[in-house]
Amino acid sequence: MPQLSWSDVTPKATFLNRRRVLAGLAASAGLGLGQVSAQSADTTGLEPNSFEDITNYNNFYEFGADKTDPARYAGQLTVDPWSVRVDGLVDRPGTYDLSDLIGDFPVEERIYRLRCVEGWSMVIPWHGFELRHLLARIEPQPSARYVAFETLLRPEEMPGQRTRLLDWPYREGLRLDEAMHPLTIIATGLYGEDLPNQNGAPLRLVVPWKYGFKSVKSIVRITLTETQPETTWQMLQPQEYGFYANVNPEVDHPRWSQASERRIGAGFFAPRVPTEMFNGYAEQVAGLYTGMDLRANY
Ligand SMILES: Nc1nc2c(c(=O)[nH]1)N[C@H]1C(S)=C(S)[C@@H](COP(=O)(O)O)O[C@H]1N2
Numbered sequence: 001m002p003q004l005s006w007s008d009v010t011p012k013a014t015f016l017n018r019r020r021v022l023a024g025l026a027a028s029a030g031l032g033l034g035q036v037s038a039q040s041a042d043t044t045g046l047e048p049n050s051f052e053d054i055t056n057y058n059n060f061y062e063f064g065a066d067k068t069d070p071a072r073y074a075g076q077l078t079v080d081p082w083s084v085r086v087d088g089l090v091d092r093p094g095t096y097d098l099s100d101l102i103g104d105f106p107v108e109e110r111i112y113r114l115r116c117v118e119g120w121s122m123v124i125p126w127h128g129f130e131l132r133h134l135l136a137r138i139e140p141q142p143s144a145r146y147v148a149f150e151t152l153l154r155p156e157e158m159p160g161q162r163t164r165l166l167d168w169p170y171r172e173g174l175r176l177d178e179a180m181h182p183l184t185i186i187a188t189g190l191y192g193e194d195l196p197n198q199n200g201a202p203l204r205l206v207v208p209w210k211y212g213f214k215s216v217k218s219i220v221r222i223t224l225t226e227t228q229p230e231t232t233w234q235m236l237q238p239q240e241y242g243f244y245a246n247v248n249p250e251v252d253h254p255r256w257s258q259a260s261e262r263r264i265g266a267g268f269f270a271p272r273v274p275t276e277m278f279n280g281y282a283e284q285v286a287g288l289y290t291g292m293d294l295r296a297n298y
Pocket residue numbers: 054057058059060061062114115116117151170198199200211212213214215216217218
């Protein structure tokens with residue numbers, strides 16, 4: 001695994017309302033959601049999208065397929081109490097209360113690009129912790145090679161789950177080395193505030209070099225497996241959505257080009273911008289895929 005270095009990364013907290021960020025981080029500490037480090041890492045050099053964009057233009061099919069459905073309906077989701085079931089090839093399986101599972105991990109701000117497979121993108125100032133800390137706590141066994149995640153199944157509070165839009169619950173997965181990479185985080189907030197429900201409260205995966213659908217929201221189950229887990233979009237349309245789903249401007253979706261993207265918030269007439277290999281994170285993550293055919297493993 002390549003060693004991630006932050007040396008070429010410039011902290012750009014200037015874009016953010018510093019007081020809001022620090023207040024938010026303090027609020028998370030108050031909730032017991034993690035030791036706060038003031039560290040902020042910007043991996044984009046771009047101005048983050050507004051809080052309004054990030055919380056009103058969402059994909060969260062559990063609340064409906066329209067981009068505005070999550071903002072409209074996710075408020076009814078109960079996120080406290082929350083527990084996460086950990087099972088499969090781990091030495092510490094069990095059903096954990098959220099704060100027992102993640103309570104003392106160092107929380108950082110990470111400003112990441114998010115590129116949806118549909119061809120739009122945003123820049124989001126998450127806060128959260130590296131997934132590898134959580135994996136270390138649950139102790140994967142030597143035979144474990146993949147991590148599978150599941151979203152909450154609660155049709156009473158998730159109107160989309162009362163339809164057959166997707167095969168519920170929403171499932172995603174990573175290879176273990178991808179999951180251990182220091183860029184892979186579990187987000188618990190954004191803009192220094194607790195994660196809004198429409199963005200996947202209380203905890204969601206963020207894998208910035210992959211298409212957004214890999215970043216599964218409102219996680220209730222984490223399973224370590226030896227074989228590649230089944231994932232929602234791949235099961236639904238295997239020719240269109242692969243397990244890897246690495247952002248790649250050279251591999252088009254069967255129905256549209258992936259060479260460029262529309263930046264949300266840039267204005268309707270703003271030109272599309274070129275999509276970058278691995279969403280701009282090639283230097284850090286390309287080594288994970290050495291020798292792999294990225295066209296076959298889309
Ligand atoms: N459970 C669940 N997770 C999900 C989705 C979903 O529909 N359900 N949509 C995915 C897609 S396609 C994208 S682009 C991102 C969007 O995250 P955001 O709304 O926080 O920007 O969430 C991903 N995680």
